[in-house]
Amino acid sequence: MVYPGALKKLVEVLCRFPGIGPKTAQRLAFFLLGRSREEVVAIARAMVEAKDKLTFCEECGSLAEVDSCAYCGDSKRDQKLLCVVQEPRDVLVLEQTGKYRGLYHVLHGALSPLDGIGPEELKLDQLVKRIEKMGVEEVIIATNPNVEGDATAGYLARLFNPLSVRVTRIAFGLPVGGDIEYADELTLSRALDGRREM
Numbered sequence: 001m002v003y004p005g006a007l008k009k010l011v012e013v014l015c016r017f018p019g020i021g022p023k024t025a026q027r028l029a030f031f032l033l034g035r036s037r038e039e040v041v042a043i044a045r046a047m048v049e050a051k052d053k054l055t056f057c058e059e060c061g062s063l064a065e066v067d068s069c070a071y072c073g074d075s076k077r078d079q080k081l082l083c084v085v086q087e088p089r090d091v092l093v094l095e096q097t098g099k100y101r102g103l104y105h106v107l108h109g110a111l112s113p114l115d116g117i118g119p120e121e122l123k124l125d126q127l128v129k130r131i132e133k134m135g136v137e138e139v140i141i142a143t144n145p146n147v148e149g150d151a152t153a154g155y156l157a158r159l160f161n162p163l164s165v166r167v168t169r170i171a172f173g174l175p176v177g178g179d180i181e182y183a184d185e186l187t188l189s190r191a192l193d194g195r196r197e198m
Helices: 005-014 020-035 037-053 089-097 123-136 147-164 185-193
Strands: 076-085 101-108 138-143 167-169
Touching: 005 020, 076 089, 076 123, 101 123, 123 147, 138 147, 138 185, 147 167
Parallel strands: 076 101, 076 138, 138 167
Antiparallel strands: none
């Protein structure tokens, strides 16, 4: 298909977003072209403003508009409970549950030797110092349930072993509303391992 130059460039730029292929990029491009100039400018401004104003919390690595995030600055949160996640977006997902009231630590990745990501790149020494300084009693490891996330969780568990801190891992299993027949073996295995009393 032959695009006008400006449309082709827009589709190419939109394809850079994760999970956006050429067809979705084309749909988004036509969506933007169907909006008023003011709406498109507002979208572009919001993107630039987010890029300019957002930073990472110096304490935990979560998103913030100043040096410290809203979670680290909240004295009502449980200061003895620390949840370790891979990415800042994981914090937002956990917060949406309304169930967790402790603090966070964002790794900004997971151990992946093939990609050149080791403990130094994740600044794990800072995490250990933070746990010791704060007197954390429990660390919840909430890394992704994949090879890198599992490797990171295992490494963290061994790293925290000498710290006299309780180390737990979030349970993984079947999604609510899901059918057992469609679940893969690993998901079912983890659902069985994470079972609890009723």
